[in-house]
Amino acid sequence: MNLDSALSPEKRLEEKESLLKELQTRLDELDHPLERSSNDSEPEVRKSRAAVIAPEPLHENLEITQTRVKKTISETSLIVKSIQKNDFLSRLDDEQITMMVELLVSIEKNPGESVIVEGSEGESMYIVAALTKVRLWCIERQTYRTIMTNKSKKKREQMIGFLKTARTLKDLSDVQLSKIIDSMEEVKFQNKEVIVREGTEGNTFYIILKGEVQVTKNVNGNQREIRKMGKGEHFGELALIRSSNVFEDTAVPDKRSQKTSMRLKDLVPVLYQEGRYQGDPVTLGVGGFGRVELVTTLHHGKYYALKRISKTHIVAKRQEAHVKFEKRILMEIQCDFIVRLHAAFKDTRYVYMVMEFCSGGELWTKLKEIGRFDEPIAVFCTACVVDFGFAKELVRGDKTYSFLGTPEYMPPEIIQNQGHDFSADFWSLGILVYELLVGSPPFSSSEPQKIYAKILDGVIKFPPYLGEGAKSLISKLCRWFSSINWHKLRVGQVEAPTVKLIRKGPCYINFDRFPHDKTQAEEEKSGWDDDF
The missing domain is CATH 1.10.510.10 (Transferase(Phosphotransferase) domain 1)
Known part of the structure; x- marks a missing residue:
């Protein structure tokens, strides 16, 4: 007799529900393998490499030209609540949240339309404003970054301006003032809270960023107000005189590398000698911007790592300036702890960097x-x-x-x-x-x-x-x-x-193995790499 058929329907349902919960728990662990309970003492070793975020250019002139969108009280409330519930956005200050609320625009999507497609590079952030026929509040990534960056830059410039009004600091350079700002932290005081008491040794310098500070003096047992200080004013300068440590700039020596007579056509790929990729070119690494392949000279005199980057991909990601800068600075640096760049080349599809080959692997x-x-x-x-x-x-x-x-x-x-x-x-x-x-x-x-x-x-x-x-x-x-x-x-x-x-064997033995990529990038002839 089948044991399962002897159980009551209720019992079978309970067992199935229990099994479903167990399977769901296992699935959650697979989805989030690195998130462990606080009782676990040893973190789990990660099995995949983390993706790198490229430095997307942000215009020096951080002006927001986008039109502010008026919103009802209920719409504003919905957006603010959504921001406050988000782990990351909830840390924004009131000014940044206000800017975001003003710049969010309303968009509508019909049933079946895609908002974000998995795998695509997102350009905007969305807050759901309705269900079914969807209405969303949308803000572009660059607009969001400009809000965040503008606040920080303006605050820093404002702080330097405040510091320059202090007698003790007026002769310092912007570089030295910037170091002082880096040593400061923002502290909030409640109404009527005492910041410094008369007669105590002052060991802290304060700048008022917001609100008012009341200065009082003890006269016949009573605290009498002497003055009020507001935004931009400061006190506690003696603390800076007692302890000051502002470092001077140090010059960085300029190193230039020697020119090479190497030619791209003189480099030939090294092939796998065994394994499933036997006979294919050796790939040392694959990244978001291209591949690194193992090459040697025609006479097998020396091994090099050839970094090949698609020009169309560089242009699409707006990384032209970054790639040119990487090439220039690697050519200038001669350091035993930084992989060397021996030569750089280009054609209509790729830019190439001939790098030092480090046989120990990654x-x-x-x-x-x-x-x-x-x-x-x-x-x-x-x-x-x-x-x-x-x-x-x-x-x-x-x-x-x-x-x-x-x-x-x-x-x-x-x-x-x-x-x-x-x-x-x-x-x-x-x-x-x-x-x-x-x-x-x-x-x-x-x-x-x-x-x-x-x-x-x-x-x-x-x-x-x-x-x-x-x-x-x-x-x-x-x-x-x-x-x-x-x-x-x-x-x-x-x-x-x-x-x-380090393992012994072929020169590529210490690297992961990658299949050969036979596809070619599209041609790109905009001319950004004329001096590469």
């Missing part, structure tokens, strides 16, 4: 193979790393507002379009240290928006096996590198602990 591949690195290897790799994916030349004190990078590695100031500088690299370095030691970055999710919300929350959970030095470095970028002799590292006299990760 750091990511080795991390994926063994799960996580022990501390000596992580220390060595981090000490050698230079983060050069999307570089930008900055004068000390300047800020850039490019939105770029790998979501898991982005610092809060990039996410919030506040403007960033060299300190963004320190944040990313801390994330790298964590991922090398743990196998997964500290802020992870299958959805970028959730990653950004976690980064802004800033809560890092450390597995129990991490050493105190590593925890301290990741949290504060402290003295984790005490075991590194920087001079020996610089001149190549350190025995690399990574040698034990």
Whole structure:
């Protein structure tokens, strides 16, 4: 007799519901493999590489020319509530939310029409205003970024103006004032709250950004008002005199690389010697902008990594200036810790960069193979790393507002379009240290928006096996590198602990394998690469 047929219909239904719940739980775990409960001590090693966000150009003249759209009280309320319920947008300030509300435009979609197609590059953000025949509030990405960036740039310029009115600071340069601003934080005080009491030693400098400060003096036991201070005024200058640390600019030496006689036609592809891709050209890596292939000279004298990028893709993504800048700066830099650019070429379909071939393979591949690195290897790799994916030349004190990078590695100031500088690299370095030691970055999710919300929350959970030095470095970028002799590292006299990760075999053995791509990019003849 079938056991299932002997059960009552109610019992069978309960068992099926229980099975469905279990399957749903497993499905959720597959969809969000990196989101673990707070009781789990070890984060899961991620199995796929994170996508990189390219630095989309933002016009220097950040003017919003879009017409403001009038909205009813109920429409405004709906939009504000939607923003406040969003993990990421809820962190905007009142001024930014007001700008967004004013600039959202209403669009309508009929049943069956697509709003966003999966896999397409989104240009706008939508808030659903109705169901069935859909009405949505829409704002373009560039408009949103301009709102965020404008606020930060204007606030910074305003702060520099305020600082210049302080007697103690009036002779400092904009670069030095900018460093002071970077050291300041915004603090809110409630009405009637005491900021500084008369007679106490002042150790803080204040600038009033909003509201009024009442200054009182004790006269015969009573607090008598002396004056009121408002926006832009400041107090506590003596604190700056007691402790001042403004660094001077340092000159960066200009290095030029030697010209090469290499020709593109002299380079031939290296072929896989075995495996399922035997006889096909070796592909070292595949990215959003092209492929990197292993090539050698006609006489097999030396191996090179040939980076090939589609020109039509560059133009479509508005990356012409970025690609030209990458080529120029790589040609100028001569550093043993940065992969070298030997030559650059172009044709009607592609631009090519002939790079130094590093036979040890990609750091990511080795991390994926063994799960996580022990501390000596992580220390060595981090000490050698230079983060050069999307570089930008900055004068000390300047800020850039490019939105770029790998979501898991982005610092809060990039996410919030506040403007960033060299300190963004320190944040990313801390994330790298964590991922090398743990196998997964500290802020992870299958959805970028959730990653950004976690980064802004800033809560890092450390597995129990991490050493105190590593925890301290990741949290504060402290003295984790005490075991590194920087001079020996610089001149190549350190025995690399990574040698034990390297497998022996063909020159491509340490790289992932990729199928050969026989398709050709379309021709692109706009002329942006005339001087490439």
